[in-house]
Amino acid sequence: MDKRTKIVLFSIVATVLLIILIAVTPEIVKYVDENRAVAIVNGEKITKKEFAINYKSQVNYYGLDKAFLSQKVxxxxxxxxxxxxxxxxxxxxQIELQQAKKRNITLTAEEKKAIDQQIQQYKSDSQSGAEFKQYLQTIGATENEYKDQVIKSQIVSKLYNEVTKNQRATNAEIENYYNSHKSDFVQVKASHILFKVNDSKEELEKKKKAEEVLQMIKSGQSFEKLAQKYSEDETTKQKGGDLGYFRKGQMVKEFEDAAFSLNIGEISSVIKTSYGFHIIKVTDKKQLLLSDVKDEIKSTIESQKKEEYYQSLIKKWKKGAKVKKFEDVLKSVSI
Structure with missing residues (x-):
């Protein structure tokens, strides 16, 4: 091969390499940028890409836009x-994942398979599949990056369950809780007559009608028969408005406040809620026994104890962690 041929071949190779370099340079630059650290926790990096996925996920969840984000508080x-x-x-x-690693807490093959199956289920349905694809685009994540976030979340959940498993409620704690929260364990049985309000234009008309029916009840007419005739709650009207038993927290606040303030047999005034106007009659009231709600109280106390204990561990772990943040990288992330 003569010198001239070598020069030509060298030029061709150099040109090809230059073209390849130009083509891949943006991807290289992007990769390097996305892998910059927004923070280093005990020597482990949280990348800009991972931060961006979680940040955009929060912004998307709450439906926030640039105009809102730019406002100052x-x-x-x-x-x-x-x-x-x-x-x-x-x-x-990251600290929790490190603690999980120390305890050899990972996901089993079956648990990882369940995540894959869930993702495939999202994708197989035409509507949820399109929504899932759009969601990934919105937060700037690949399917594998999304899966990685789910895996990390489940590992943290397993860590929580492991370190808090001995936080139990004693019988004495359960009894004390019951005695100090007795009003929470009262059941009311009530009936109502509902006058639905679909828009503000009919509010005065419906309130007037409710007041008229209330006067009929006060004059001695049967609450149950009036409910069958006038109530717009199709589920209960044929039962004379009977809603059955319920406890605090199961009804909208205005309705609940009125119902629990009445004695057995008493009728409320006209009560306004988001559904419309109600006339309420309390037909029974009873105190649940400790034996009726023991499991519920046990679960409540144990949930509180586990959360308090876990937060104390988080505080301890965080105090012992070496953390470095990179504000310039944080600022470079945008929606």
Whole structure:
């Protein structure tokens, strides 16, 4: 091969390499940028890409836009506050994952398979599949990156269950809770007559009708028969408006407040809720026994104890962690 041929071949190879380099350079730059650290926790990196996925997921969940994010509260914008909160959450999660690793807590093959099956189920349905694809695009994540976030979340959940498993409620604690929260364990049985309000235009008319029916009840007419005739609650009207038994927290507040303030046999005034206007009659009231609600109280106490204990561990772990944040990288993330 003569010198001239070698020069030509060298030029061709150089040109091809240059074309390849030009083509891949944006991807290389993007990869390097996305893998910059927003924080380092005990020597482990939280990447800009992972932060961006979680930040955009929060923004998407609450439906926030750039105009809202740019607003200030005090000396910080909502964007700054949300970014700081998301980063703090990721730092805590990184610490939790490190604690899980120390305890050899991982997902089993079956648990990982269940995640894959769930993702495939999303994708197989035409509507949820399109929504899932759009969601990934919105948060800037690949399917594998999304799966990685789910895996990490489940590992943290397993860590929580493992370290809090000995937080149990004693019989004495259960009894004390019952005695100090007795009013929470009262059941009321009530009936109502409902006058639905679909828009503000008919509000006065419906209130007037409710007041008229209330006067009929006060004059001695049967509540149950009036409910069958006038109530617009199709589920209960044929039963004379009977709603059965319920406890606090099961009805809208205005309805609940009125019902629990009445004695057996008493009739309320006209009560307005988001559904419309109600006339309420309490037909029974009873105190649940400790034996009726023991399991519920046990679950409540244990949930509280587990959360308090876990938060004390988080505080301890966080105090012992070495954390470094990179504010310039944090600022470079945008929706």
């Amino acid at each position: 005090g000396d910080k914008t909502y964007e700054q506050q949300i970014k700081e909160n998301v980063l703090d959450g990721l730092i805590i999660r």
